[in-house]
Amino acid sequence: MVSRLSARRAQRRVGSTDVLAVVPPPVTVRVPAKVNLHLSVGDVRPDGYHELVTVFQALSLTDEVTVAVADDPGVEVHGEGAATVPTDASNLAWRAVQALAERTGRDPYDPKVRVVIRKGIPVAGGMAGGSADAAATLVGLAALWKLDMTRDELAEVGARLGSDVPFALYGNTALGTGRGERLVPVLGRHVFHWVIALDRRGLSTPDVYRELDRLREESRPPRVGAVEPVLEALATGDPRQLALLLGNDLQSAAVSLRPSLRRTLRAGVAAGALVGIISGSGPTCAFLCSDAGAAVRVAAELSGAGVCRTVRVAQGPVPGARVVASEEPSRPTPPEVHA
Numbered sequence: 001m002v003s004r005l006s007a008r009r010a011q012r013r014v015g016s017t018d019v020l021a022v023v024p025p026p027v028t029v030r031v032p033a034k035v036n037l038h039l040s041v042g043d044v045r046p047d048g049y050h051e052l053v054t055v056f057q058a059l060s061l062t063d064e065v066t067v068a069v070a071d072d073p074g075v076e077v078h079g080e081g082a083a084t085v086p087t088d089a090s091n092l093a094w095r096a097v098q099a100l101a102e103r104t105g106r107d108p109y110d111p112k113v114r115v116v117i118r119k120g121i122p123v124a125g126g127m128a129g130g131s132a133d134a135a136a137t138l139v140g141l142a143a144l145w146k147l148d149m150t151r152d153e154l155a156e157v158g159a160r161l162g163s164d165v166p167f168a169l170y171g172n173t174a175l176g177t178g179r180g181e182r183l184v185p186v187l188g189r190h191v192f193h194w195v196i197a198l199d200r201r202g203l204s205t206p207d208v209y210r211e212l213d214r215l216r217e218e219s220r221p222p223r224v225g226a227v228e229p230v231l232e233a234l235a236t237g238d239p240r241q242l243a244l245l246l247g248n249d250l251q252s253a254a255v256s257l258r259p260s261l262r263r264t265l266r267a268g269v270a271a272g273a274l275v276g277i278i279s280g281s282g283p284t285c286a287f288l289c290s291d292a293g294a295a296v297r298v299a300a301e302l303s304g305a306g307v308c309r310t311v312r313v314a315q316g317p318v319p320g321a322r323v324v325a326s327e328e329p330s331r332p333t334p335p336e337v338h339a
């Protein structure tokens, strides 16, 4: 459906003449999931968000988003968990279309764009899949509409859509502060190997933050330590050192809402992972492994343990949202001028 759009030509009037203009070809963007290597959750701010100190890492678990000029605007979602993703105006990718249209002087209610999402990132899994789709849409539209906008400018638009959207634009490894939208890159040449265990149902991010607030009112759930040692371990590239330092303040809240996650975390370590953590607000569990071979072995054993819906192997860091395909337009037709 999308590819047919590339060959279409639109007729428009320029002055007193009709001109056949080539419709720009669809643009496809690949965008990664994230895991929080460190997630320190502070107090609730007056705007309802929590102050964070987090280290994001982008993983080789990706969604693909194609944006195309279309007369039948809207969103389509395919792949795992697609049935649970809204295709109305609440889809984060569609909100990105509207936000960028507004920012660039287009009609946000009639942007003449179709967005096709192919999900590889678990939905409501704590891996920022919706944010990733919003980021991919911004990058795709910037190419489709030939916008002269930097990634920082796209990130400004993205931050208004969700706290995790800016990170999906940059990818790699980054230190996030504020509500997670203020980023500083963490440089490093080392690759880390992960096993990702997907749960049967998602968890809602606001519910998990609320559960943490509740737990903190009635007891003292564990808090992660300082972030600096995590940054040092990343610089060494030693997964064993990093494994000792991974931590997530939302883990106790996610486990409180979904107690079966304790078993999943234990099963990954029993299968040979160095450590297991809940990814962000969960329920996905991320297991750090010593090398690529160990990750394959852990994945095989974990998938037979009956503690999760499915298992994936991934590595990080990987780059943020980037264009992977933009079909060449069919050869431009010289303007037809009608007397």
Ligand SMILES: C[C@@](CO)(OP(=O)(O)O)[C@H](O)COP(=O)(O)OP(=O)(O)OC[C@H]1O[C@@H](n2ccc(N)nc2=O)[C@H](O)[C@@H]1O
Pocket (backbone or CB within 6 Å): 036, 039, 048, 049, 050, 051, 052, 054, 125, 126, 127, 128, 129, 131, 161, 162, 163, 164, 165, 178, 179, 180, 205, 206, 209, 279, 280, 281, 282
């Ligand atoms: C927990 C994290 C960790 O990276 O990611 P996920 O695990 O959901 O992917 C993020 O903080 C989620 O970011 P994101 O999913 O973009 O959240 P947003 O749309 O901005 O906010 C959704 C809701 O989460 C809560 N929220 C989010 C961010 C934050 N710093 N404090 C919060 O309290 C608020 O209740 C907010 O209304």
Ligand SMILES: Nc1ncnc2c1ncn2[C@@H]1O[C@H](COP(=O)(O)OP(=O)(O)O)[C@@H](O)[C@H]1O
Pocket (backbone or CB within 6 Å): 084, 085, 086, 090, 091, 092, 093, 117, 122, 123, 124, 125, 126, 127, 128, 129, 130, 131, 133, 134, 202, 203, 205, 280, 281, 282
């Ligand atoms: N493009 C999208 N992809 C996935 N979920 C989306 C999207 N747009 C809106 N959502 C909604 O956002 C919620 C959170 O999904 P997601 O971003 O995948 O998880 P998380 O916030 O746990 O990382 C989902 O329950 C879904 O209803």
